Amino acid sequence: xxxxxxxxxxxxxxxxxxxxxNCTYSNSAFQYFMWYRxxxxxxxxLLMYTYSSGNKEDGRFTAQVDKSSKYISLxxxxxxxxxxxxxxxxxxxxxxxxxxxxxxxxxxxx
Amino acid sequence: xxVVSQHPSWVICKSGTSVKIECRSLDFQATTMFWYRQFPKxxxxxxxxxxxxxxxxxxxxxxxxxxxxxxxxxTLSTLTVTxxxxxxxxxYICSARFQNTEAFFGQGTRLTVV
Numbered sequence: 358x359x360x361x362x363x364x365x366x367x368x369x370x371x372x373x374x375x376x377x378x379n380c381t382y383s384n385s386a387f388q389y390f391m392w393y394r395x396x397x398x399x400x401x402x403l404l405m406y407t408y409s410s411g412n413k414e415d416g417r418f419t420a421q422v423d424k425s426s427k428y429i430s431l432x433x434x435x436x437x438x439x440x441x442x443x444x445x446x447x448x449x450x451x452x453x454x455x456x457x458x459x460x461x462x463x464x465x466x467x
Numbered sequence: 468x469x470v471v472s473q474h475p476s477w478v479i480c481k482s483g484t485s486v487k488i489e490c491r492s493l494d495f496q497a498t499t500m501f502w503y504r505q506f507p508k509x510x511x512x513x514x515x516x517x518x519x520x521x522x523x524x525x526x527x528x529x530x531x532x533x534x535x536x537x538x539x540x541x542t543l544s545t546l547t548v549t550x551x552x553x554x555x556x557x558x559y560i561c562s563a564r565f566q567n568t569e570a571f572f573g574q575g576t577r578l579t580v581v
Contacts, residue, residue: 391569400560400572401511403468445510451567454501459510 360384363446363458372467376433380446380458383427387448390422391455392431395443404444405431436465469495471563473573480551480580488546488576490561496541497563501570502534505558517544551580 363380370376378392388409393401405420407413407429413420419432429448433440441464447455470493480486490500499518503511515531517523517538525531533555535547544563548555556579564570 389567389569393572398558398575398577400471400473400575403569403571406569447570449567452499454513454516455562455570457511 360456361446361448361458364461365459367462367464369464369466370436372436372438372465374436374465376436376440376463376465377430378433378444378446378461378463379428379430380448381426381428382448382456384448384450384456385424385427386450387424387456388451389449390420390429391447392418392420392429393445393447394440395445395460397442401445438465438467440465468569469493469563469571471497471561471571471573473561473576475576476574477577478579480578482552482580483550485547485549486551486578488548488559488561488578490544490546490563490573492542492563492571495563495565497544498541498566499564500538500544501562501564502536502544502546503560503562505560505575507558511560514546548578551578553580556580 361382390407392405395401410424417434421430443460445460446458472491502514515523515525523536538544560575561573562570
């Protein structure tokens with residue numbers, strides 16, 4: 358079993374839809390959870406950072422962490438064509454390298 | 468968010484030459500920097516981790532003599548691809564982090580070896 362599992366998609370939704378992205382993981386030591394957005398030929402851009410369990414909201418984005426289920430989610434409300442990108446989940450247990458999911462390709466169709 | 472500047476954004480070099488890529492954290496002190504390689508439509512592949520003032524820790528299968536990493540200060544790390552060959556052509560991305568906080572990425576460098 359891989360440390361972090363993420364459905365690669367592609368995921369295609371109409372503009373304005375709510376998008377749900379998620380990752381599961383196996384390492385119970387993970388405490389730091391991140392979501393990144395990566396456009397083609399660009400470096401990943403940090404969207405959300407969460408420590409331990411709970412929810413965090415920033416504009417149209419909401420991150421959820423359920424450590425008991427080893428499951429994290431990113432919700433995008435009112436999705437826009439500019440949200441079309443690859444979304445990567447990442448996590449770590451402390452001062453260790455981030456472990457990434459393989460990324461989910463999202464297309465928001467106008 | 469914090470800013471990590473990576474330079475150059477793209478470079479073309481001749482086979483056998485060396486190329487240096489710089490990664491700077493502009494508004495925070497990066498206690499740890501990471502270097503990744505990414506092939507088209509694939510996820511990030513960690514090459515090495517470097518802590519300021521220490522030797523880099525390379526991932527299995529990454530040649531340390533080919534990919535020289537220097538992290539001489541809390542704001543600068545460099546990756547030098549030595550004796551580059553066409554198979555080294557790829558997208559290289561750095562990431563910087565202060566202790567256990569979130570990591571920020573540079574814009575990436577597209578290397579083409581001809």
